[in-house]
Amino acid sequence: MEITAIYPGTFDPVTSGHLDIIDRAARLYSKVIVAVAVNSNKSPLFDVTQRVKLLEEVTDIFENVSIIGFDNLLVDCAKQQGASVILRGLRAISDFEYEFQLAGMNRRLSPGLETVFLTPAEQYEFISSSMIKEIARLGGDVSSFVPKIVQEHLIEKFNRG
Ligand code: ADP
Secondary structure: OOOEEEEEEOOOOOOHHHHHHHHHHHHHOOEEEEEEEOOHHHOOOOOHHHHHHHHHHHOOOOOOEEEEEEOOOHHHHHHHOOOOEEEEEOOOHHHHHHHHHHHHHHHHHOOOOEEEEEOOOHHHOOOOHHHHHHHHHOOOOOOOOOOHHHHHHHHHHHHHO
């Protein structure tokens, strides 16, 4: 059966943890759409165009992965894209409460759309975009947490800022 999965998030910026989830998903589903939330209320470091572009570059090797930006309700975006699965990554117990609530709400909004959780490899479990930004802002080495191109963009961003 052909199943399209949508993987929504802020991806500010994409990390090796996100990539690990994308890699697993690309092997499970016929098509994976990474949906980058504009999320203007979070005031992201990278604007949505930059976040989409970085994701496009780092997922270039996957033939069945595509990247979009979205600014509407996730369940509506999923429908427009023909996705029947919402993918989320689960790192720790601390993610669970929020993710459980989100999945429940999305089920109420769109009963046929299933939320599926994937867990990353152990070495990525503690990576979060917000922590990466904080480390990079303070001049720390983030090379083992993000793809090289993301590291370069972070350095450029904070050197300029
Ligand atoms: P959001 O603002 O929607 O949480 P993120 O970009 O922070 O957006 O995360 C997108 C999804 O990827 C979420 O489901 C999040 O739990 C998951 N995720 C984030 N970091 C990791 C990681 N290191 N390993 C696995 N999943 C992750």
